[in-house]
Amino acid sequence: MTIQADQEAVNIVTVEALINGQNVKSLSQSTKENPANPTEIVGYFPVTTKEQAVEAIEAAAAAFKTWKKTDIEQRVASMRRAIEKIRAAENEIVHLLSREHGKPLYDAHGEIYVALMWMEFACNEAAAALKEEIQEHDHGKTILSYDPIGVVAAISPWNYPIALSTIKIAPALLAGNTIVLKPSPYAPLAAAKVAEIIASEFPAGVINVVHGAADVGVELTTNPHVAKIAFTGGTETAKHIIKAASDTIKDMTLELGGNDAAIFLESFDVNDERAMRRIVVSNFLTTGQICMIAKRVYVHRSIYDQFVEKYIEAANRWIRIGDPFDPDTTVGPVNNVKQRDYVLSLVEDAKQRGAKVIPLGTILDQKLFDQGYYLQPTLVLDCDVHDPIVVEEQFGPTVPILPFDDEEQVIQLHNESIYGLTSSVWGKEEDAILLARQLEAGTTMINTAAVQGLDVQFPFGGVKQSGIGREYGTEGIRTYTEQHVINVPKMLDLPYIPE
Incomplete structure (x- = not known):
């Protein structure tokens, strides 16, 4: 069934660039459609010019001197x-x-929950994390301070646009920096509105928001006034950012792609319905469009057949594809047509290679499904461990399940990936932890995965081509600072230097 949102919610929203505390109009605007109904306009956002991006950076640089x-x-x-x-x-x-975005209401509420949880943690911990450290010792005194870096260019993605904007805004500002935020054109409206709400409590120029095309992104990554880049997004885009920023050697925090594996040991109880629901949610929450979602599943061969059977049962119970405003919906549309077509191409490629593709869940409204950017979630079986659907990040509602014979084999399969964002191991706790220690990943979760295992008190980030640096935790605050050491020595003349 299709649920109509209240009248206030269906109003068309227009956002503008925010520069030095003022909304700045652009000569042209882009349209943001509803992924569940692409004929419906949700709102408009500006095509910020390069010159306006420069104004925003300069406003942030000026505000930094006082902030x-x-x-x-x-x-x-x-x-x-x-x-x-x-x-x-x-x-x-x-x-x-x-x-x-297309995410169901419960999922959108969940994103706000995560964003506020992090912002509150950052507020609670900032004073302690940023407090200077003074050590008295035999050689004198040393002061270690955490100084703000300067102007931060924050580039956020479309899958969690609010949470992955505030993950940058909160620590950057608390550390004494100023910021220029560029939301994704695939989900620009809510992120811009939240940034404006935050900006209303800070001096003009401390928070600036720009939109626009590639030339704006280039300005944010090359302008000499920008001291740090905080980017969440694809690995290929990050490579361009690193090259663009190389001339001015900018500080960077990059949270990039992942091909996160879930490993089910022989000790895993396939009859544990709650655990089976957790892995299904870990595969298909936000229609599979989460960087830390479980994207490939390895199951010990001794339990493989039973696992697949129980997995299909759990998936068919939980997955209900429909209108994001329908309270019965658990899976909405893919955010944009480009991503939908990419995921579809991976599934079709798997079929051509001989894999078995099993549709999952229930389509609540076939007419709505046909008009939107929907894909029915699928399970992919009998594929090769090196097929594209296994080794590439799908970022959509499909998941391959593959058997393995021993732990040495599955560790190799896990670690040969160019990615290393998160992973999960399922089974008896002691067995799972022992194997987890051998995996190359920034985070490994035990008997859960994805946001179900996220804890903002601890650092989050990837290894290898999944990123540089960490967000969340105390480290996620200090990453927006420069460590400044002040030495006050007692012995000014060293004994081995001649008079």
């Missing part, structure tokens, strides 16, 4: 007020996010 001198109590107080404003506007934000 870096504010005390931590003032920064935290401003952020806490912003948190309360976001919480007060949550329903409005959730409706907008659901319409522009």
Whole structure:
């Protein structure tokens, strides 16, 4: 069934660039459609020019001179007020996010929950994380301070546009930096609205928001006033960013792609219905469009047949594809047609290679399904371990399940990937932890995966081509600082230097 949102939620939304505390109109706008119904316009966002991007960077640079001198109590107080404003506007934000992105309402609420959880953690921990350390020792005194870096260019993706914008905004500002945010053109509206809410509690120029095409991105990554780049997105895009930033040697935090594996040991109980539901959710939450979602599943051969049977049962119970505003819906459309077609091409390639593709779940409204960017979730069996659908990041509603014979084999299959964002191991806890220690990944979860195992108190990021640096945790705050060591020695003349 199709559920119509309330009248306020279906209004067309227009966002503008935010530069030095003012909304700045652009000569042209882009249209954001509803992925569940592409004929419906959700809103408009600007095509920011390169010149406007320069203005935003310069505004941030000017604001930095004053903002870096504010005390931590003032920064935290401003952020806490912003948190309360976001919480007060949550329903409005959730409706907008659901319409522009395609994620069901429960999922959109979940994204706000994660964003606020991180922002509150950052507020609670910032003073301790940024407090200077003073050590008295035999040779004198050493002061270690955590100084703000300067202007941060934050480039956020479309899959979790609010959470992956605030993951940058909160620590950057609390550390005393200023920021220029560029949301993804595939989900620009809700992220821009949240950024404006936060900006209303800070001095002009501390937070700026731009949109636009590639020339804006180039300006953010090459402008000499930009001291740090914080990017979440694809590995190939990150390679261009690294090259563009090389002339000015910018600090970077890059959270990139992943081909996250879930490994089920012989000790895993296939009759554990809650665990089977967790892995299904870990594969298909947000229609499989999460960087840390389980994208390939390896199951010990001794339990493989039973596992597949129980997996299909659990998937068919949980997966209901429909209108994001329908409370019965658990899986919405793919966010954009380009991504839908890419995922479809991987599934078709698997079929051509002889794999068995099994559709999962229930389509609640066939007419809606046919008009939107929908894909029915699929399970892929009997594929080769090196087929594209296994070794590439699908970022959509399909997952291959493959058998393995021993732990040495599955460790090799896991570690030969160019990616290393997250992984998960399922089975008896002691067995799972023992194997987890041998995996090359930034995070490994035991008997759960994806956001179900996320803890913002600890650092998150990838190894190999899944990224550089860490977000979340104390490290996610300090990554927006430069360590400054001040030495005050007692012995000014070293004994081995002649008079």
